[in-house]
Amino acid sequence: MTDSGATPTSLTEHEARDRAALLDVDRYDIRIDLRELADGERWLATSSIVFSCRRPGTSTFVDIDGEVLSATLNDIELDVSKHAGGRLPLPRLAAENMLTVSSVQTDTGSGNAILRSVDPQDKLVYVWSTFEPDGAHRAWACFDQPDLKAVHGFQVSAPTEWTVLSNSAAEVVLDRDDGGRLWIFEDTPRLSSYVVVVNAGPFHAMRDFRGGFSLGLYCRQSLRPFLERDAAELFELTEQGLTFFGERFARPFGQERYDQVFVPDFGGAMENWGCITWADSFLHRVPPTYAQRGFRALVLLHEMAHQWFGDLVTMRWWDDLWLNEAFASFASAWASVSATEFTDAWAAFLAQEQLPAYEQDAGPASHPIRSAVPDVDHAFASFDAITYFKGQAVLHQLMALLGEDTFAQGLQRYFDAHAWGNATLDDLIDALGTAAGRDLSSWTASWLDRAGTDTMSLVGTTLLTSSPDGGEPRRHALRIGSYARTPDGLAPVEVRALETAGTTTFLLDLPVADLHLINDGDLTFASVRADERSLSVLLAEAAQLPDPVNRALAVSTCWDMLFKGELSTGDFLDCVLAVLATESSPGVVQPLFTLALRAAEQWSPAVLVPRRLTRLAEVAAARADQPEHRLPALQTLAAAATAPEHFELLDAAATDDVDLAWRVEVRRASLGRYDEAAVAALLARDPDPDARVRAWGVSAARPLEEAKAEAWDRVWRERAVPAGQPLVDFAQCFWRPVQHELVLPWAHRYLDEVAEVSGGGLLALSGLVRHMRPTTAxxxxxxxxxxxxxxxxxxxxxxxxxxxVADQLTRMLDARA
Incomplete structure (x- = not known):
């Protein structure tokens, strides 16, 4: 047996191309034994792979990161001592081959592809797996690259009381003579190695049959009441999404069973075929706000869209990662607006997700939507706001350019041509171009292969467009809305659709108006700059615009100007607070409150922070009387409270809202009013099995060196704070803006940690580095x-x-000065 202990070698694109040209993988039969994980750490697996070789006599390698117990190739034992760097050599291949590798993985506690976790409340054990981009070979031997798709057959042994979930339905469940049960699953269709899954534990299960599909929801037993509270909505959204995508893509989801599994200490969600894995922080411990529900719907639809775009048709290599992520993000908003109650998804996207894409695209981390990925390690670098959200915005523009029906016809062509196979960007663009009857090659080159954001400005009746690289600006399909002041607000005079070409577009007969809104409806991805008169109206009267997308556009334009040093924080706050005072769209209110809080706390000089927080708190307190906006308003008030009457309002509201009560205690602790008895009472009252993390957050907010040291060790040494939203919330407790002198040394410690961070998967580590980023420097x-x-x-x-992080902090320090 072997366990090389060496760092696995990152698969290069060249190696992947060579291996894909050499091999055709027919199927995997994978036997997994999870029984030792009930009270131990060993994940045991035997992987049998049937594959053919186009050049018999050639050698290659199989990926396996763990201890190899034995291996045979065509009934001949392999020398497992040659296993190193996560690779086992396969010499002298035959035309048809059978490889069997038995292995054990003992790293099941770090979250690197596999996590065994113990519920802190009832001590029950749960196990999840997640493999994007190349984690499958930490669980069993496989050819771990996206373009070697194969049928997978799973047989899983587990403790008797556990439920085992995988991509397909369990065909049979048998009692084992030596203890536990054996779960035998139906074969999957041809899938890439990164979208197969095994999750197990004593889950609470809920099932419903809707729209011809058997839908399942699973969670920890301790979260049962929260799943049962939200199950009806989740089932409805799932049915709506499967119906919408099945109709628009002219191809129903490819099997009857569709499961969604909520697991602990998981960041985000993962699109495993037929078995989506979610962070169980999406099961909010108090009734969620409209914005939280809307965001959860987007995540549900994003992972669902991947069943077609990523699972059914898969990119050949990670340089087309955007084919997966940008499309799924775009499709989630498309479906949300078209098929669910969350019809303001595009306005919410503009106010929330699109801004980080503009920010990143303006700084040193900018890159084309499609970037070279020389090896898998570099693929991780593409899981960012440009891939997800700039890509989403660009696809939204492309659909506007081609028309929704034509766009859908192009997608149908694409799925028909490449189902259960792999494809490239060119394949997608060819299908869309054929449907539209136009050549999209220049669109591809300018929008997907160039970095940076164009800037559009109106001078008189001339629209000027410039590109940050000095080259020819991209072609933009957009609208310009002209608005006039009226007693009832800003009324549209004209909304003009146009397509730009080059640096100058002449707008003949542009009507006289008080405001010309460039990119009305947010149809293109561009920084826009209003003329002087329009800017003054935008700053003072954005709240009077009749559409929530355009109100969000006005605020995001002002934020872009603040980010680039063209507008003061005070002017931005004047604009966003005026919008927040009257904004009716619940999907926009919460992200704009978040943006206003960020400006007041992080982009303001320390001497002005209390005054600006008071202004924000007054707006939030006023909106708290309105039922549809009460929760986000109170949450913002808890972060910004300064006056006794703020705390009186919050304490009254928190009597039946434990989440709000925790937020209030964080605020008090940050102001030096930590109340140990109140924290203990909240711990006793909170039904959340992870409530201890909330208590740690209150402690971390204290303006004390020992509090910061204790919190730091919990994150970086103990890794005790769960991934995803719990870590985001904890970081906000730690980095209190008015504690600059106290936390500055910890900002330097952050760089020390980043330079040495290890242990766990690279996605988890990059999430830790991203979420724990400092807010001062x-x-x-x-x-x-x-x-x-x-x-x-x-x-x-x-x-x-x-x-x-460094680019944002540079700009924040400049704004504070």
């Missing part, structure tokens, strides 16, 4: 960050995060 810190990112010491994904 000094010039020495900026210099250290630059030195760190200019070398090769950091993994590409982590280097990208640090570049983004």
């Amino acid at each position: 000094d010039q020495e810190w900026l210099g250290r960050a630059q030195d760190l990112t200019e070398g090769d010491a950091l993994a590409p994904a982590i280097r990208t995060v640090v570049r983004i």
Whole structure:
């Protein structure tokens, strides 16, 4: 047996192309034994692979990261001592081959592809797996690259009381003579290695049959009441999404069973075929706000869209990662607006997700939507706002350019041509271009292969467009809305659709108006700059615009100007607070409150922070009387409260809202009013099995060195704070804006940690680095960050995060000054 202990070698694109040209994988039969994980750490697997070789006599390798117990190729034992760097050599292949590898993985506690977790409340054990981009070979031997798709057959042994879930339905469940049960699953269709899954534990299950599909929801037993509260909505959204995508793509989802599994200490969600894995923080411990429900719907639809775009048709290599992620993000908003109650999804997207894409695209971490990915380690660097959200915006523009029906016809062609296979960007663009009867090659080159954001400005009746690389600006399909002041607000005079070409577009007969809104409806991805008169109206009267997308566009335009040093924080706050005072769209209110809080706390000079928080708190307190906006208003008030009457209002509201009560205690602790008895009472009252993390957050907010040290160890040494939203919330407790002098040394400690971070999967580590980023710095810190990112010491994904953080902090420090 072997366990090389060496760092696995990252598969290169060249190696993947060579292996794909050599092999055709027919099927995997994978036997997994989880029984030792009930009270131990060993994941045991035997993988039998049937594959053919186009050049018999050639050698290759199979990927396996763990201890190899035995291996045979065509009934001949292999020398497992040659297993190194996560690779086992396969010499002298035959035309038809059978490879069997038995292995054990003992790293089941770090979250690197596999996590065994123990519920802190009832001590029950749960196990999840997630493999994007190349984690499957940590669980069993496989050819771990996206273009070697194969049928997978799973047989899983597990403790008797556990439920085992995989991509397909369990065909039979048998009692084992030596203890536990054996779950035998139906074969999957041909899938890439990164979208197969095994999850197990004593789950609480809920099932319903809707729209011809058997739908399942699963969670920890301790979260049962929260799943049961939200199940009706989740089932309805799932049915709506499957119906919408099946009709628009002219291809129903490919099997009857569709499961969604909520698991602990997981970041985000993963699109495994037929068995979506979610972070169970999406099961909110108190009734969620409209914006939280809307965002959860987008995540549900995003992972569902992947069943077609990613699972059914898969990219050949990770340079087309955007084919997966940008499309799924776009499709989730498309479906949300078209098929669910969350019809303001595009306005919410503009106010929330699109801004980070604009920010990243303006800084040193900018890159084309489609980027070169020399090896899998670099693929992690593409899991960012440009891939997801700029890509989403660009696809939204492409659909506007082609028309929704034509766009859908192109997608249908694409799925028909490449179902259960692999495809490239060119394949998608060819299908869309054929449906539209136009050549889209220049669109591809300008929008997907160039970095940066064009800027559009109106001078008189001339629309000027410039590109940051000095080249020819992209073609933009957009609208310009002209609005006049009336006693009832800003009324449209004309909304003109146009398509730009080059640097100058003449707008003949542009009507006289008080405001010309460039990119009305947010149909293109561009920084827009209003003429002087329009800007004054935008700053003072954005709230009077009749459409929530355009109100969000006005605020995002002002934020873009603040981010680039063209507008003061005070002017931005004047605009966003005026919009928030009257905004009717619940999908927009919460992200705009978040943006206003960010400006007041992080982009303001320390001396002005209390005054600006008071302004925000007054707006939030006023909106708290309106039922549809009460929850986000109270949550914002809890973050910004300064006056006794704020705390009186919050304490009254928190009597039946434990989440709000925790937020209020964080605020009090940050102001030096930590109440240990109140925290203990909240722990006793909170039904959340992870409530201890909330208590840790209250402690972390205290303006004390020992509080910061204790919190730091919990994150970086103990890794005790769950991934995803719990870590985001904890970081916000730690980095209190008015504690600059106290937390500045910890900002420097952050760079120390980043330089040495290890243990766990790279996605999890980059999430840790991203979520625990500091919100303050000094010039020495900026210099250290630059030195760190200019070398090769950091993994590409982590280097990208640090570049983004350093760029944001540079701009924030300039704004504070």
